[in-house]
Amino acid sequence: MAIQQKLSLMIPGPTPVPEKVLQALSKHPIGHRSKDFQDLVEVTTKNLKWLHQTKNDVITITGSGTAAMEAGIISTLSKGDKVVCGENGKFGERWVKIAREYGLEVITIKAEWGSPLNPKNFKKILEEDKQKQIKAVILTHSETSTGVINDLKTISSHIQEHSKALSIVDCVTSLGACNVPVDDWGLDIVASGSQKGYMIPPGLSFVSVSEKAWEAAKKSCLPKFYLNLKSYKKSLASNSNPYTPAVNLVFALDESLKMMKEEGLENIFARHNRHKLAVSSAIKALNLKLFADEEHLSPSITAIETGEIDAEEFRKTIKNKFDILLAGGQDHLKGKIFRVGHLGYINDRDIITVITAISNALLEQNKISTQEVGEALFAASKHLNIN
Amino acid sequence: MAIQQKLSLMIPGPTPVPEKVLQALSKHPIGHRSKDFQDLVEVTTKNLKWLHQTKNDVITITGSGTAAMEAGIISTLSKGDKVVCGENGKFGERWVKIAREYGLEVITIKAEWGSPLNPKNFKKILEEDKQKQIKAVILTHSETSTGVINDLKTISSHIQEHSKALSIVDCVTSLGACNVPVDDWGLDIVASGSQKGYMIPPGLSFVSVSEKAWEAAKKSCLPKFYLNLKSYKKSLASNSNPYTPAVNLVFALDESLKMMKEEGLENIFARHNRHKLAVSSAIKALNLKLFADEEHLSPSITAIETGEIDAEEFRKTIKNKFDILLAGGQDHLKGKIFRVGHLGYINDRDIITVITAISNALLEQNKISTQEVGEALFAASKHLNIN
Numbered sequence: 001m002a003i004q005q006k007l008s009l010m011i012p013g014p015t016p017v018p019e020k021v022l023q024a025l026s027k028h029p030i031g032h033r034s035k036d037f038q039d040l041v042e043v044t045t046k047n048l049k050w051l052h053q054t055k056n057d058v059i060t061i062t063g064s065g066t067a068a069m070e071a072g073i074i075s076t077l078s079k080g081d082k083v084v085c086g087e088n089g090k091f092g093e094r095w096v097k098i099a100r101e102y103g104l105e106v107i108t109i110k111a112e113w114g115s116p117l118n119p120k121n122f123k124k125i126l127e128e129d130k131q132k133q134i135k136a137v138i139l140t141h142s143e144t145s146t147g148v149i150n151d152l153k154t155i156s157s158h159i160q161e162h163s164k165a166l167s168i169v170d171c172v173t174s175l176g177a178c179n180v181p182v183d184d185w186g187l188d189i190v191a192s193g194s195q196k197g198y199m200i201p202p203g204l205s206f207v208s209v210s211e212k213a214w215e216a217a218k219k220s221c222l223p224k225f226y227l228n229l230k231s232y233k234k235s236l237a238s239n240s241n242p243y244t245p246a247v248n249l250v251f252a253l254d255e256s257l258k259m260m261k262e263e264g265l266e267n268i269f270a271r272h273n274r275h276k277l278a279v280s281s282a283i284k285a286l287n288l289k290l291f292a293d294e295e296h297l298s299p300s301i302t303a304i305e306t307g308e309i310d311a312e313e314f315r316k317t318i319k320n321k322f323d324i325l326l327a328g329g330q331d332h333l334k335g336k337i338f339r340v341g342h343l344g345y346i347n348d349r350d351i352i353t354v355i356t357a358i359s360n361a362l363l364e365q366n367k368i369s370t371q372e373v374g375e376a377l378f379a380a381s382k383h384l385n386i387n
Numbered sequence: 388m389a390i391q392q393k394l395s396l397m398i399p400g401p402t403p404v405p406e407k408v409l410q411a412l413s414k415h416p417i418g419h420r421s422k423d424f425q426d427l428v429e430v431t432t433k434n435l436k437w438l439h440q441t442k443n444d445v446i447t448i449t450g451s452g453t454a455a456m457e458a459g460i461i462s463t464l465s466k467g468d469k470v471v472c473g474e475n476g477k478f479g480e481r482w483v484k485i486a487r488e489y490g491l492e493v494i495t496i497k498a499e500w501g502s503p504l505n506p507k508n509f510k511k512i513l514e515e516d517k518q519k520q521i522k523a524v525i526l527t528h529s530e531t532s533t534g535v536i537n538d539l540k541t542i543s544s545h546i547q548e549h550s551k552a553l554s555i556v557d558c559v560t561s562l563g564a565c566n567v568p569v570d571d572w573g574l575d576i577v578a579s580g581s582q583k584g585y586m587i588p589p590g591l592s593f594v595s596v597s598e599k600a601w602e603a604a605k606k607s608c609l610p611k612f613y614l615n616l617k618s619y620k621k622s623l624a625s626n627s628n629p630y631t632p633a634v635n636l637v638f639a640l641d642e643s644l645k646m647m648k649e650e651g652l653e654n655i656f657a658r659h660n661r662h663k664l665a666v667s668s669a670i671k672a673l674n675l676k677l678f679a680d681e682e683h684l685s686p687s688i689t690a691i692e693t694g695e696i697d698a699e700e701f702r703k704t705i706k707n708k709f710d711i712l713l714a715g716g717q718d719h720l721k722g723k724i725f726r727v728g729h730l731g732y733i734n735d736r737d738i739i740t741v742i743t744a745i746s747n748a749l750l751e752q753n754k755i756s757t758q759e760v761g762e763a764l765f766a767a768s769k770h771l772n773i774n
Contacts, residue, residue, distance in 0.1 A: 029396070226454040
């Protein structure tokens with residue numbers, strides 16, 4: 001196992017972790033029922049609200065982003081409830097599966113993988129629901145499997161017009177990467193995960209919950225225990241947890257939220273946007289094709305079609321020669337695309353480096369000329385602060 | 388927040404973490420879909436089987452011990468199933484709550500808090516179930532809230548005689564502290580947690596699952612997603628995980644399991660037994676009362692009645708003066724007992740130190756004489772290797 005090697009993570013999570021955060025992680029644990037830990041929960045909760053731009057409760061769960069989304073769904077809905085699910089990638093598909101597993105009546109709004117969900121489709125279904133039978137709209141903001149960002153702001157405005165339905169949103173690879181103003185957009189349930197924009201290792205996930213969602217939770221009758229958000233709310237009143245939390249990951253969270261506050265939301269979003277533009281413009285200069293609709297590129301991840309080149313072989317080359325880990329395609333996209341994560345603790349140097357690595361691998365395979373390599377780097381640098 | 392202070396954890400979890408394990412925790416994360424991580428899952432799974440003394444699958448979940456128990460229950464049972472729950476403490480009560488939440492028909496076998504469950508009560512109910520309607524027996528091995536260990540070996544033998552019912556056992560504070568030979572005792576589902584005998588911080592939990600339990604899982608129709616053990620089994624076939632696991636805690640697990648193998652199961656069990664005997668004999672010499680039945684003391688935790696002394700004040704004194712964190716009583720026992728955790732990374736010195744601290748606090752309050760302090764230390768040392 002070469003787990004000690006100098007590997008650069010450019011996958012959509014786990015993302016690179018700052019030294020300071022790793023050091024926080026390796027502190028001796030403290031009792032999770034102690035005053036010291038309550039103080040820590042108080043601070044991290046306050047800073048989580050800052051990150052979410054919300055006055056809503058933000059709950060920390062020990063588990064993955066999937067656990068957080070499941071918690072949001074099962075804590076607010078009941079068997080037979082009608083829900084609308086957006087589905088334009090692997091994660092959209094997963095929320096449909098969860099909804100069906102719990103006996104919800106699911107209406108799907110689909111788009112091709114690589115294309116965004118059309119907000120008008122949501123508007124239409126919600127407007128037609130005169131009886132107000134739709135209890136929730138479930139969707140993914142940044143679809144990690146394809147690198148597409150859905151127009152959550154507009155879709156959320158349609159949900160608000162409906163007034164009865166809750167929004168339950170997977171913001172796992174958007175929160176902490178681009179603007180997700182929970183209160184401004186009126187988002188009811190927002191789920192995210194630690195190993196993404198948060199810059200800490202996997203193991204924690206987060207759920208912001210609006211007053212409207214808590215009202216719905218009172219009537220929810222799906223069976224649940226560990227993932228029952230109501231238990232977390234009750235404990236949060238005393239800055240505590242219903243079940244033993246991953247204490248050391250909370251140390252790390254505290255440190256990373258402080259770093260994020262130091263950088264500032266606007267700067268964080270601008271950095272991710274810069275990196276998105278740098279990668280996508282370089283990719284085009286290299287004659288590769290962006291998998292996602294160019295008008296709807298995720299700030300966190302860029303999916304790239306490799307045409308006749310086997311994407312898995314290409315990833316291996318980049319890993320072996322440059323110690324950069326890229327993500328592959330999932331399901332039917334395996335071997336057809338690779339994905340560059342530019343999420344979390346990533347700087348301009350990382351972006352220039354990954355573009356150089358991709359260029360070099362293409363050059364070695366005689367797919368491009370040195371001229372194009374230069375153009376790709378120039379195109380990228382125009383978006384970066386190195387310019 | 389004094390989270391950097393030199394605090395010694397003698398609570399039933401989080402337990403102290405060895406330096407080597409803390410260092411493993413602070414490594415840069417790796418991709419959870421990488422070959423390196425698969426290699427790590429292969430090794431830790433093999434060593435988890437060693438620890439469980441089993442050929443069964445042992446699954447690692449990112450979540451608390453409660454998540455692991457819930458996973459065991461909801462992955463193998465269906466709505467309306469009849470189950471028998473042992474209930475003689477806070478955790479026993481919790482498994483009853485989970486079973487009822489999911490619509491199981493629960494028959495409880497109770498004992499007073501501080502007393503063990505009577506195996507004969509299980510034998511009787513199981514023998515009377517001629518129609519074999521009981522689908523599972525759910526119980527806690529070491530009841531953390533009271534310091535009682537239940538006679539799992541005998542109870543399990545009665546479940547085996549019944550032949551149809553599964554055993555679903557909370558071994559959260561017994562596994563890695565005393566003998567839990569999963570195959571020898573024929574245990575179907577065994578749940579445990581990282582922040583206990585495993586000597587790593589909280590965030591991971593473990594479930595060992597027998598073939599008989601996997602058979603039952605095929606018929607289980609309770610709704611579940613994140614805690615569906617079948618998804619973990621499928622992924623485990625390729626040393627993978629269905630959802631993003633807490634990668635850094637797995638680094639820590641790898642290290643701690645290696646340490647446990649180096650010490651050896653017999654030595655680990657003997658150490659915990661030694662510490663149990665040292666603490667309980669000192670407590671008696673100090674004229675305090677053991678809360679749990681003396682014949683059924685948990686190897687991991689000793690609960691102590693404080694009589695007219697406020698147990699919470701007593702804990703505070705020990706914390707402030709000696710930097711030793713003890714656990715309080717839960718629910719109706721708050722203020723009436725305190726609990727000394729001697730679980731995981733604890734050595735003879737820690738035991739002598741905590742006895743000294745308790746003695747000193749009692750002496751200062753004029754509750755005992757110097758003669759009794761000496762007797763307590765002498766009584767304890769007879770059981771320790773320092774003798």
